[in-house]
Amino acid sequence: MDKKFFKELVNNLEQSQEKKDTSYFEYFKSISTLSVALIGLLIGLKASPIPNQEAKVAFLITIILIGLCILFSLATRFYEITSYKKAVDVRKQHILKYIENPSENNLQIDNLNKHWLYKFCEIATFVCLLLSILSLISYVYFLEF
Numbered sequence: 090m091d092k093k094f095f096k097e098l099v100n101n102l103e104q105s106q107e108k109k110d111t112s113y114f115e116y117f118k119s120i121s122t123l124s125v126a127l128i129g130l131l132i133g134l135k136a137s138p139i140p141n142q143e144a145k146v147a148f149l150i151t152i153i154l155i156g157l158c159i160l161f162s163l164a165t166r167f168y169e170i171t172s173y174k175k176a177v178d179v180r181k182q183h184i185l186k187y188i189e190n191p192s193e194n195n196l197q198i199d200n201l202n203k204h205w206l207y208k209f210c211e212i213a214t215f216v217c218l219l220l221s222i223l224s225l226i227s228y229v230y231f232l233e234f
Contacts, residue, residue, distance in 0.1 A: 128152060136232055
C-alpha cells in the first residue's frame with residue numbers, strides 16, 4: 090500500500106472522528122441549554138396557586154425530571170474532557186512504543202471505550218427528557234381539566 094494514500098486515509102478517519110465527537114457534544118450541550126431554559130420558564134410561569142393535588146405532583150415530578158435531565162446531560166458532556174485526556178494518554182503510549190521499536194510499531198490503532206457511567210448518563214438524559222415531557226403534559230391536563 091502506498092504510504093501517501095495510507096496517510097490520507099488515516100487523516101480522513103481522524104477528521105471524521107473529530108466531526109462526530111464535535112456534533113455529539115454539541116447535541117448534549119443544546120439539550121442542557123434547552124432544559125435549563127425550560128425549567129426557568131416553567132417555574133416563572135406556573136399557576137399560582139396550583140388548584141389541585143394531582144397538578145402539584147405532576148409539576149413537581151416535571152421539575153425533578155428536567156433537573157435530572159440537566160444533570161445527566163452535563164455528566165455526558167464531561168465525557169468530552171475524559172475522552173480527550175484518554176486520547177492524549179494513548180497517543181503518548183503510541184509514541185513511546187514507536188521509539189522503542191519503530192519497525193514493529195509503525196501502525197498503532199486503539200479504541201477509546203466509553204465508561205459504563207457515561208453510557209448510562211447518555212441514556213438517562215433521554216429517558217428523563219421523555220418522562221419530563223409526559224409529566225408536563227399531565228400537569229397541563231390536571232391544571233386545565
